[in-house]
Amino acid sequence: MSDMWTGEKVRLRGVEPGDWEGFRSLARDTVDVRNAGLVEPPRSDESFRAWTADRAARAPGGEAFRLVIETLADRTFSGSVTVGETDTRAGRFRTGIEIARDHRGRGHATEATELLLTYMFAEQRHNKCEVEVHAFNDASLALYRKLGFMEEGRLRQHEFFAGSHHDVVLLGITADEYWATHRRPAVR
Template sequence: MSSAWTGERVLLRGIEPGDWQTFKEFDEHAPDMRSGDMLHPPQSDEAYRRWTADEAARRPDADSDSYRLAIVSRKDGTMVGTLNTGDADRRAGRFAYGVSIGHRYKRSGYATEAVVLMLRFMFGERRFHKCEIGVYAFNEPSIALHRKLGFVTEGRLRDHEYFGGRHHDLVLMGLTAEEFNARHAFLSVDSPVHASSAGD
């Protein structure tokens, strides 16, 4: 496969208006919401339709380093999760991102491959030097995933977030372009594109 956004198991694409039902399904599962963000009050179907339509209409310009993508299974075309980048500091060369996989699709290697595709683009095409993330300490599967990808724990913010009636720590992790390249290798301009297919 020659697309930079396609791996062996997943492809990354823009948000489509019809994705609203998938976003609603993800939001109705409390652990999914807490692992990526926090619990929110219920929304109407119309609110989901409008939000998704707005996301679908948003087109990043050539210099944008903030975007949201759908993670889609190549096997059957099902949207299995989302990935977004943000907090980009081009002067310092760092950015952040978030990834979320729906509970029915976890442990299938989707997050690993999607993240590798995104990091290849941000490091190898956008010339960023470092990716920095924060993971809630109770989200042990996400911490394990990022360690497997090569992220290093750089710190811990104690009692930083409040969920389920108590405070929780936020684990800070980082990965440099050199560390990524040592594990996954950048692609030459004529190389076929395949991300790591390790499980998550």
């Protein structure tokens, strides 16, 4: 059996209600949250349970979705990957990824992003993936550049947090660029 959602180290799966502790853990590190988006006030455990239950009840796919990254070795929550801001007419979408601190440096982000790009390019007929990365987020910039994303621009002093304004780097990869270094999925 061939499963396009499973790599050598991780698999992508839908959100389950029990994943709330993993999402709570991702939200507890201010630096990590800032790298992924916006720092918010602390939330209750019940809030995380309700948020995760709501995500678990949604069918993945469509315009925007989130998948859990699970390790194959011990089936633990490693992080999540998202798709959003899809433009089916132009064939573009945006993605983002969060990896738990104790799972970093193991190739989970690379493999999860490759699984997602393969799905979006091979099954959803998208032509381009875009990401926005804070200019100081060296790990994410290195990840996307390693995967073949090209820098397309910089939004100067675009975001405000930690007492000052920060640049955002725009990167993108086309389906042709991706397929130049990755195998297309087999039909059989």
